[in-house]
Amino acid sequence: MPALKVSGLTFSYGPEPLIADLTFELRPGEFMCVLGPNGCGKSTLLRLLTGYLRSAAGSVRLGGEEAGAIEPARLARLAAYVASETATPYDFSVRDTVLLGRTARAGLWRGYSGADGEAADRALHETGITRLAGRSINTLSTGERQLAFIAQALAQEARLLLLDEPTSHLDLKYKAGIMDLLRRLAGRGLAVAAVLHEPALARLGCNKALLLRRGGAYAFGPASELITPAALAPVYGVPPDSPLLPK
Amino acid sequence: MGKISLLLGALAAACLFSLAAGPAGLAPDIIWNLRLPRTLAALAVGAGLGLAGAMFQGVLKNPLADPYILGTSAGATAAAVLCFLAGVERTSPVFFLAVFAGAFGATFLSYWLARLAGRLSDAALVLAGVAVSAFLSALVMLALTAARERSFSLFYFVLGGLYSAEPGVLAVSALIIAACGALAMARWRALDAMALGAEGAYHLGVSPERERALFFVFACAATSAAVALGGTIGFVGLMTPHIVRLLTGPSARSLLPAAALGGAALLTAADAAGRTLFSPAEIPAGVVMALAGAPFFMWLLWRGARGRA
Amino acid sequence: MAKLLAAVLLLCCAVQARALRAVSLLPSYTEIIFELGAGSDLVGVSNFCNWPPEAGRLEKTGDYLRPNIEKVYALEPDVVFTGAWAGASTGKQLSALGIKVVALPEERSVADILNTVRLIAAALGRKKEGEALARKLSALAPRPPAGEPVKLYIEVDAGGWTTGGLSFISDAARLAGGRNVFGGERRGFFQATWEETLLLDPEAALLFSVTEREFLSRPMAGTLAAVKAGRVITSLDRDAFTRPGPRLFGEIARLRSLLHGKN
Numbered sequence: 034m035p036a037l038k039v040s041g042l043t044f045s046y047g048p049e050p051l052i053a054d055l056t057f058e059l060r061p062g063e064f065m066c067v068l069g070p071n072g073c074g075k076s077t078l079l080r081l082l083t084g085y086l087r088s089a090a091g092s093v094r095l096g097g098e099e100a101g102a103i104e105p106a107r108l109a110r111l112a113a114y115v116a117s118e119t120a121t122p123y124d125f126s127v128r129d130t131v132l133l134g135r136t137a138r139a140g141l142w143r144g145y146s147g148a149d150g151e152a153a154d155r156a157l158h159e160t161g162i163t164r165l166a167g168r169s170i171n172t173l174s175t176g177e178r179q180l181a182f183i184a185q186a187l188a189q190e191a192r193l194l195l196l197d198e199p200t201s202h203l204d205l206k207y208k209a210g211i212m213d214l215l216r217r218l219a220g221r222g223l224a225v226a227a228v229l230h231e232p233a234l235a236r237l238g239c240n241k242a243l244l245l246r247r248g249g250a251y252a253f254g255p256a257s258e259l260i261t262p263a264a265l266a267p268v269y270g271v272p273p274d275s276p277l278l279p280k
Numbered sequence: 281m282g283k284i285s286l287l288l289g290a291l292a293a294a295c296l297f298s299l300a301a302g303p304a305g306l307a308p309d310i311i312w313n314l315r316l317p318r319t320l321a322a323l324a325v326g327a328g329l330g331l332a333g334a335m336f337q338g339v340l341k342n343p344l345a346d347p348y349i350l351g352t353s354a355g356a357t358a359a360a361v362l363c364f365l366a367g368v369e370r371t372s373p374v375f376f377l378a379v380f381a382g383a384f385g386a387t388f389l390s391y392w393l394a395r396l397a398g399r400l401s402d403a404a405l406v407l408a409g410v411a412v413s414a415f416l417s418a419l420v421m422l423a424l425t426a427a428r429e430r431s432f433s434l435f436y437f438v439l440g441g442l443y444s445a446e447p448g449v450l451a452v453s454a455l456i457i458a459a460c461g462a463l464a465m466a467r468w469r470a471l472d473a474m475a476l477g478a479e480g481a482y483h484l485g486v487s488p489e490r491e492r493a494l495f496f497v498f499a500c501a502a503t504s505a506a507v508a509l510g511g512t513i514g515f516v517g518l519m520t521p522h523i524v525r526l527l528t529g530p531s532a533r534s535l536l537p538a539a540a541l542g543g544a545a546l547l548t549a550a551d552a553a554g555r556t557l558f559s560p561a562e563i564p565a566g567v568v569m570a571l572a573g574a575p576f577f578m579w580l581l582w583r584g585a586r587g588r589a
Numbered sequence: 590m591a592k593l594l595a596a597v598l599l600l601c602c603a604v605q606a607r608a609l610r611a612v613s614l615l616p617s618y619t620e621i622i623f624e625l626g627a628g629s630d631l632v633g634v635s636n637f638c639n640w641p642p643e644a645g646r647l648e649k650t651g652d653y654l655r656p657n658i659e660k661v662y663a664l665e666p667d668v669v670f671t672g673a674w675a676g677a678s679t680g681k682q683l684s685a686l687g688i689k690v691v692a693l694p695e696e697r698s699v700a701d702i703l704n705t706v707r708l709i710a711a712a713l714g715r716k717k718e719g720e721a722l723a724r725k726l727s728a729l730a731p732r733p734p735a736g737e738p739v740k741l742y743i744e745v746d747a748g749g750w751t752t753g754g755l756s757f758i759s760d761a762a763r764l765a766g767g768r769n770v771f772g773g774e775r776r777g778f779f780q781a782t783w784e785e786t787l788l789l790d791p792e793a794a795l796l797f798s799v800t801e802r803e804f805l806s807r808p809m810a811g812t813l814a815a816v817k818a819g820r821v822i823t824s825l826d827r828d829a830f831t832r833p834g835p836r837l838f839g840e841i842a843r844l845r846s847l848l849h850g851k852n
Contacts, residue, residue, distance in 0.1 A: 085482050109485030116483075121475050122343045122402075123530035133472055137485025141467040144533070189484075302784045313809045314784055425652075436748040436780070443748045444783060444807050560771065560785035562749065 034097055035060045036193045036224035037082065037112075041091035043249075044074070044081055051077060053249030054091070059226060059241065061192060064219035066235040066256065067228045069245035070269055075228040076117070078245070079195045082226075083114050095193060109137035113186035115179075117198040117228075124169040127181050131156055131166075134188030149188075156187035160214060176207035183214070194218060196227040200234060212237035232269075233279040235260045244268045283527040287538055291545040295319055298552035303559055320454070321445035321509055322548040322565065326516055328457035328506035330524075330543020332499040333517025334535050335464055338471040339495040340391075342402050343522070344580065347383075347503040348514035350405070351412035355386025356500075356507035358416045361423050361434055371448040376456070376508060383504040386412050387496060440511035440566020442551055449509050456505035460498040461540055464532075471495065471532035513566040515573020516543050522580065609713060612666040614656050614679070617702075617834035618693070619644050621709050622670075624835045625718045633664040640828065640836070658682050668712055696833040698760040699841075703727055705833065722835070729838035730845070734766040739848045741767035742791035742815065745831055747799045749781045757833050765844035767793065783807060793820035793848060797827040822847055 035058040042055040051074040059065055067075050080086040082093055084100040093100040095111045103111065113134070125133075134156070135149040145153075157163045160180045165173065170181060179199055186194055196215070200208040216238030219225045226243075229235055235242060235256055242259035244252040246268050252259055259265075262280065266273040298319040304310040329347060336345035336352075347353045359382025360375070368375045393408035394401075424434055436443070464471070470491045473481040478488035506513070520543040521535060528534035547565060550572070554563035612633040613619040619638040622631055628641070633648040635656065648664060651657035656679055661669060669688055671680050673695035680690045691712045696702045703723040710719020741762050743751055752758045753774030762769050770789040771781055787809055794815040796804055801821050810816055825843060829836035 080479075083483060085479060105482055105487045106485040109483060114483040116479060119476055119480050121341065121477070123475050123525070125472075125475070125530050129472075129529070129531060133469075133476065133484055136469050136473050139469065141469045141486075142465070185484075303782070304784055304788045309809065309812075310784060310787065314787065317808060436746070436750070441748070443780070446806070555782050555784070560774065560781050561776070561779040562782045564780075 035094075036096060037226070038094040039082070039091070040094075042078075042081060042088050042093060043090040044077065044086070044088045046077075050249045052081070052088075052245075055249075055251055056091075057243060057253040059193070059224045061222045061224050062219055063241050064216055064225045064239050065227070065241035065243055066239040066260075067226060067243045067245065068232050068235065068265070068268065070247060073245040073247045075245060076197050079114065079197050079226070079228060082195060083112055084108060085114075106137045109189055109191070111191055112193040112195060113189040113191040115182050115186045115194070115196040115199060117201060119182055121170065124171050126166065127162065127168050127170055127173070127184075128153060128157065128166040130170045130181055131184045131188050134185040137189065152188045152190060153184075156184040159187060159218075160184040161210075176203045176210075179203065179207070179211065180214075183211070187218070192222075192224060194223050194225045196225070198228050198230050201230050208234060209237060232260060232265050232277075236279050284534075284538070287524065287527060287541050287545070291541050291548075294545040294548040294552070295323070298322060298548045301552055301556045317445060317447065317450065318442055318551070319548055321442045321450050322551040323544040324450065324454040324457055325442070325506040325510040325513060326520075326544040326547025327461070327540040328453070328502040328543070329513065329516035329547070330520035330539040330541075331457065331461050331464065331536060332502045332506070333519075333543070334521040334532070334539035335471065335495045335499040335502075336517070337521050338532055338535075339474045339492055339499075340405065341475055341477050342405055344402050344406050344518070344577075346515070346518035347387075347499065347506075348512075348517060349413075350409040351386040351390045351416060352383045352500055352503045353507055353512050353514065354413040354416035354420075356380075356383040356504045357438055357512045358382050358386075358420050358423075359504075360437065360507060360511075361420050364434060364437070365423060365426075370446060370508070371452070376452060376504070379504040379508050380501055383500040383507070384496065386416060387500055391496075436564070437511040439564045440513035440569075441554075441562070441564030442510050443562070443564075445509055453505040453509040457502050460502040460505075461536065464495065464498050465536055467491070467494070468532040468536060471536075472530075475530065475532075510547075511564075511566060513547065513569055515569045515576065516547050518580075519573055519576050520546055522576075609668065610664065610666045611713065612650060612661050612664055612669045613638065614650065614661075614669065614671045616640065616828070617696075617705075617832040618670045618672070618709060620832065620834035620836060621706050621722075622713070624722055625706075625710055625713065625715050627713050627715060627718075630713060632666060633661060658686075662686050662688065670709060670712070696757045697755055698757055699730065699764055699837070700760075702757060702833045702837065706835075726835055726838045730761075730764040730841040733764055734845060734849050736766070736849065738763070738766055738768040739820075740770050740789070740792045740814075741848075742770050742786055742789070742794045744794065744796050744799065744804075745778070745827075746797070747803070749783055749786065750778060750798075751781045752778055757837075758831060761830070761837055761841050762795070762844070765841045766849045767795075767844065787813065791815050792818060793822060795822045795825065795844070797823075797825070797831065820848075 037059040040056045042052055044052045069075055081088050131153040132145055139145055139149055157166055160183055162180050165177060199211050212234055215225050239256040242256040244259055260279060262273040262278045265278050299311055299315050333346040337343055356379045359378045363375050363378050390409040390412045394405040397404045420438055470486045473484045473486040474491055481488045521539050524538035524542040528538045550568040551565040554565050554568040609630045610632045611630045613622055614635050616638045619634045620640055623641050628643060631647055633650045634644050636649045636652045638644045650660045666688060669683050669690050671690060672693045680692045683690045693705050693708055696705055706723050707719045710716055751771050753776035754772045755777045759769040759772045770791045792814045801823050815821060825840050830840045
């Protein structure tokens with residue numbers, strides 16, 4: 034059974050459709066990149082997938098259930114989402130931030146159990162930020178912060194991981210590190226979908242690609258077929274020989 | 281643990297100060313009959329405002345939020361003054377319901393205006409709260425002008441003070457505040473999730489709309505109970521969470537009880553100081569808190585501006 | 590010759606008195622002016638001027654803390670009576686508009702009130718009536734009655750708002766045979782702590798705003814000598830007692846009989 038099955042999804046903020054009749058599916062172990070020009074609805078798509086935004090038509094099924102009908106607490110156990118930027122004015126420690134990923138599993142009132150602590154420590158270890166556990170989230174660099182919120186998502190222990198531009202504002206080393214982390218996560222059976230700002234990054238481990246164009250047209254298929262200059266050039270509106278596109 | 285005992289120590293010191301200080305010295309019947317009820321009232325009002333501040337700051341993800349700045353207190357005060365003018369008894373359920381309705385209405389209006397103004401930013405919320413508070417304060421002043429005979433005692437209520445807390449009001453208010461604290465503690469984790477914003481909270485498995493509505497109700501109920509007992513007292517709700525966060529960290533699990541204890545200690549000390557500094561004249565606790573709190577607010581804004589720069 | 594001069598002077602005064610248009614910005618001044626028989630000179634009074642009843646029918650000029658300067662000007666007064674409560678700027682603004690302003694000093698004793706009566710009478714050209722009224726009023730409360738004064742707690746407004754020694758109210762209580770328990774305080778109006786009030790243990794309580802029931806419900810109110818002796822007084826007229834005007838003298842006499850019995 035696919036972790037995520039989208040069929041006929043349609044959405045618009047105004048009269049122009051942003052996403053029109055979109056259909057694709059994602060299975061465990063697959064790492065999909067979502068590419069497209071600014072304003073084509075990449076971030077909106079992720080919010081539609083988690084039910085945070087409601088679609089006009091079509092269906093999103095998470096592990097066989099209709100996303101719009103799932104309670105947030107149950108949804109957080111099926112799909113974890115990492116926003117492009119999460120800010121808080123309060124100085125939560127990194128470990129407490131990661132533990133917040135256990136919200137849906139721990140209930141609203143009781144303290145964290147041993148299992149919650151173990152899940153958080155595993156997530157910290159997997160993202161390589163165990164040494165930062167005691168630091169305030171607000172003292173981290175942008176890259177460390179991104180890793181902390183990925184760890185929070187991992188602590189949710191969901192089968193589907195959705196990320197909105199996880200590598201923007203990061204330097205090359207962190208970009209490569211995060212792509213490598215996501216590839217490994219897919220390798221251990223998660224379904225991963227990441228909105229990416231730069232098509233070249235998709236070469237770092239993605240095996241599926243979803244190209245969105247303004248106005249609702251899209252292409253979905255294996256990354257090896259879609260991450261090519263010929264397929265990407267019309268999406269971004271640049272010539273196929275542009276040095277910005279991956280060869 | 282050491283930090284919690286520090287807080288308990290401060291609370292004990294404030295209670296001792298409030299119970300022991302006064303022109304009558306340590307006369308047992310004065311302590312028992314006079315200072316004890318007043319101390320209990322200060323504890324309840326302080327705890328209620330501290331709790332409400334912690335809830336607002338968490339659920340709105342806004343460190344400037346507090347019942348005074350959001351207009352919650354102004355709404356409760358306006359409703360209370362209208363009740364006095366209409367002759368509603370201060371112990372009747374109608375009074376408490378009306379004060380709660382005023383608090384909730386004003387808070388919701390501020391929130392709605394801030395959302396209307398675009399993003400729910402810190403500044404937009406403060407601006408909306410200022411606008412709502414100013415309007416309601418003007419309404420109160422209008423009512424005071426109309427009510428010549430009783431205007432001074434109403435003015436005194438608006439200033440905020442605990443001159444003579446009625447035992448009946450004290451009991452009901454303390455009960456409401458305790459219930460709000462317990463209900464908030466029963467969903468402390470939702471408050472933590474809301475500190476990451478509505479979208480962050482949703483994706484952690486918390487319904488932001490439901491939590492916002494619930495915590496608005498809890499915080500407004502706690503504020504209105506505090507106002508019914510002690511009038512308009514500002515800055516307790518703003519200052520307390522900031523101070524206790526330094527001791528307990530930001531998680532609501534320890535922040536909520538700490539804010540209740542801290543607010544109780546702060547207001548009890550402020551009330552005792554107001555009673556004794558210029559004895560036999562009394563400075564209302566609301567004035568003492570404003571003297572201490574307004575500079576604190578300026579410091580917060582300054583620190584915030586520096587943080588962004 | 591002297592007689593003729595006096596007659597001319599008197600005529601002048603009389604003519605002037607008829608022609609005056611006066612505005613009073615304080616309720617006590619309004620009451621004094623009516624008591625002087627000069628009520629017909631008044632063309633404007635403050636919003637709070639509700640005594641005598643005829644004053645209520647006159648043009649209103651705003652409350653006394655913030656009089657409406659334009660309204661006062663529009664009434665084309667020859668003289669405006671203002672006092673310390675109205676603030677210095679009111680007088681300055683009116684003077685700048687060419688209006689004669691009589692700024693009266695704040696009354697801190699009952700004798701000061703008689704002084705105000707004389708000053709107002711002089712400004713209205715009614716010196717003789719002023720002298721007569723001052724004599725009549727001081728006869729109502731000439732001096733404190735013989736015997737020990739009664740320790741008195743005066744609550745003007747709910748919440749312990751009382752007066753210290755710098756108030757005519759404290760002096761009025763003295764003339765009635767009372768002694769303000771807060772009379773030693775070098776202040777006017779202030780909020781006294783209830784604990785201090787209990788400690789001073791007044792023998793009588795004079796309440797102008799709260800009801801007896803509300804007063805008795807305060808913690809330990811039952812321990813007060815005033816309550817034990819049944820001397821919680823709520824029957825005096827608040828406006829009459831708290832305005833430095835002519836009605837205060839009648840209230841002093843009433844308080845005296847409440848505290849010390851008839852005679």
